[in-house]
Amino acid sequence: MDDILWWHWLVFGLVLVTLELVIPSFTIVWFGLGACCVGLVMWVFPTLPFAGQLLLWAGTSTLWTVLWFRWLKPRMADRTKAGMSKDAIVGEVGIVVQAVRPPQGKGRIRFTVPLLGDDEWPCTCDVPLTPGDEARVLDIDGHVLRVAKK
Numbered sequence: 830m831d832d833i834l835w836w837h838w839l840v841f842g843l844v845l846v847t848l849e850l851v852i853p854s855f856t857i858v859w860f861g862l863g864a865c866c867v868g869l870v871m872w873v874f875p876t877l878p879f880a881g882q883l884l885l886w887a888g889t890s891t892l893w894t895v896l897w898f899r900w901l902k903p904r905m906a907d908r909t910k911a912g913m914s915k916d917a918i919v920g921e922v923g924i925v926v927q928a929v930r931p932p933q934g935k936g937r938i939r940f941t942v943p944l945l946g947d948d949e950w951p952c953t954c955d956v957p958l959t960p961g962d963e964a965r966v967l968d969i970d971g972h973v974l975r976v977a978k979k
Contacts, residue, residue, distance in 0.1 A: 833882065835875060838868030859897065863890030918944050921966045922979055929958040929976075938964055938976060952976045 845861030866889040867882055877885070921944055929936030931954060938952045952974040958964060964976035 833879065835868045835871035838864050838871055838882070838886075842866075842868060856894075859893040860886075860890045862893045863887070915969050918966050918969055918974070922963055923950075923966070923976075925952075925958045925960055925962045925964055925976075928960060929954045931955055931957060935973065938966075938974060950974050954978065 842861045842864030849858040867886045923938040923940040926939045927937035939949045963979040968975040
């Protein structure tokens with residue numbers, strides 16, 4: 830196994846990263862990045878034994894995986910809830926802070942815990958609501974909530 834060169838690892842890593850595009854499992858990419866790291870280390874230290882290369886590949890692949898799931902992904906998760914907004918907000922209960930006068934009047938509702946990044950939302954209702962009433966979210970239309978008196 831002494832004939833494995835640094836560029837073999839780089840090619841192997843790039844093939845794995847490219848394979849992630851074909852088979853979207855979101856796990857192959859970490860093995861590919863680990864292999865690229867081994868290739869870069871082999872470029873600097875070309876006499877690294879094969880057992881050390883495999884150990885380095887396992888370690889860097891694990892490191893990339895841990896970095897993603899423990900550090901990078903959680904920091905990105907709160908940026909957007911696009912496509913999930915209805916599921917995240919329907920059923921929540923809030924307090925009306927600005928009166929709702931049907932059929933066209935919009936009021937405002939406040940939640941104790943921010944929902945989708947905001948604790949106060951415009952809302953509509955089929956019945957009049959006054960400040961202090963509790964209301965449950967039935968649906969969301971754009972940025973306006975449709976609520977019902979609780």
